[in-house]
Amino acid sequence: MSKAITQAEKPLLVFWLMTMTLLGVFPLDVVLPSFPALAEHFHTSTTHIARSVSLFAIGFSCSMLLIGPLSDRIGRKKLLLASMVVAILGAVGCLAARNTPQFLFFRVIQAIGCGGFILSQALVQDLFFGREQERLRIAMATAGGIFISISPVLGAWLQLHWGWKASFYAFIALCAATWIMAHRLLHGGFPPTAPGERGIFRAYAKVFANRHFASYATISAITFACHFSFIVVSPLIFMDQLKLSPHEYSLTLLLYGAAYVVGGLCAGVLHKRLAAATQMAVGLILIAISGVVILLLAYLFGLSTPTVLVPMLLCTAGTTITRPMSNSKAMSLFPDNAGAAASAVAAVLFIAGGCISAFISTFTHQLSTSLGLCFLILSLAALALNSWARRHPHVL
Structure with a gap:
């Protein structure tokens, strides 16, 4: 076919x-x-x-x-x-x-x-x-x-x-x-792409055994975890601590969506001008900067809607710039096992997002600080993985 x-x-x-x-x-x-x-x-x-x-x-x-x-x-x-x-x-x-x-x-x-x-x-x-x-x-x-x-x-x-x-x-x-x-x-x-595969989970063993796939999937998971963590704790910050109404809270989420649009436009422009590894690095640097900014603003001005929202918009733009490229690099390694590769990446995303957001939400009175520290630490780890993958290109 x-x-x-x-x-x-x-x-x-x-x-x-x-x-x-x-x-x-x-x-x-x-x-x-x-x-x-x-x-x-x-x-x-x-x-x-x-x-x-x-x-x-x-x-x-x-x-x-x-x-x-x-x-x-x-x-x-x-x-x-x-x-x-x-x-x-x-x-x-x-x-x-x-x-x-x-x-x-x-x-x-x-x-x-x-x-x-x-x-x-x-x-x-x-x-x-x-x-x-x-x-x-x-x-x-x-x-x-x-x-x-x-x-x-x-x-x-x-x-x-x-x-x-x-x-x-x-x-x-x-x-x-x-x-x-x-x-x-x-x-x-759309007949099978890997009809001879025996055992569903052997496919997962196959994709995760590839160190480049594991690196790109982890980078994607880190950027998703930053995005997902904010979604999970945002009601606690904006409605519980800052006392925003549900309507005002929904408007902050619309701004969050606008940041995705801006990030997507930037990703489209960068995609035409930069190599994939460089584009991922740009997005991860933005996430690291957002972590530093949220810590500085919280320290200098205290908790407020702008001190949380401004760095979160930076983080969202960085997520949108990085994650599509890391997904694409991971998926391209296994064209004959695209279904297993897609599910593997998604599983890593949800596991990382769930665990990290649950960890952050335990710091009830220091949510913005814990968000900032996690963004900074995670983005630096992802930058290290991206640097390793760039220095050791995958050989087909």
Whole structure:
């Protein structure tokens, strides 16, 4: 089967991949403003409803670990279509749930189906080539940050006008439209790229045994952890400590999304002028600078919205400049195991993001300081890895 695509198909394929990027973050963030309404509907506490976030993340992570290498063995199209059907069934189950355990169960089912959206990274590897891959990954990383920022705002709007069920109806509609597009665009069935692979986790052993892959995946994980840590602790900083209203807090997240746009534009410009290793170094230096700035501003002026937001915008720009390139470098090492490679990178991202954000959140009264120190230490470690990979180029 030829994987070549025509020029006429490319814009629609890019739009479809962007929709998959949206669906990867939408079901997790869009329900956050609906927690009180969900708690009231199911006659429980918001703490119990909040467990749906943790359960969703667990189901999503476990699913993508299986789906990536499975897609290399049995093909992408059928697995992707099946996963979207499972995600829709999970969302329908959430709407029909009569109590909290049923709701939590169907959230896990929805998350397992959403694990299929990790195949968007493998499909970039399959459908595009060379610098096109890198440009598209920059655009997808930028869009992912924007979607993370606007999803809670959209969730608040849906909750205000139609209640908590509206976010699930919106997800079902988007997922159904994406399923139809996948069925039409992925012609030829996308047969296996590594049909002879034996054992799902042998594929992971294969990719992680490559030191360059491990280095690039770690760099990507570090930049994601910086971004994810801020998302996790931002409600504690802005609403609990600085006493911003939910509306004011949502506006700060919109600025965060704007930083992703600026970072994406810078990444596109740098991509045309600099080598990949140099571009990654530029982004990591920005993250290191943001760590220094947040420490200095907190020391000189104390905790305030500007002293947190300004360095975070710098960090976001650095993340957007670095992560698409490190992802692309990691994925390019295993074109015949793109599914396993995509899942491996994503697993490292979520493990690092979860662990580091959990660590930072334990410093309740020193959140900005702990953020700044982590950004500085992690970015220096990533710069060291990038320097090693540049000095020891991978030999095909």
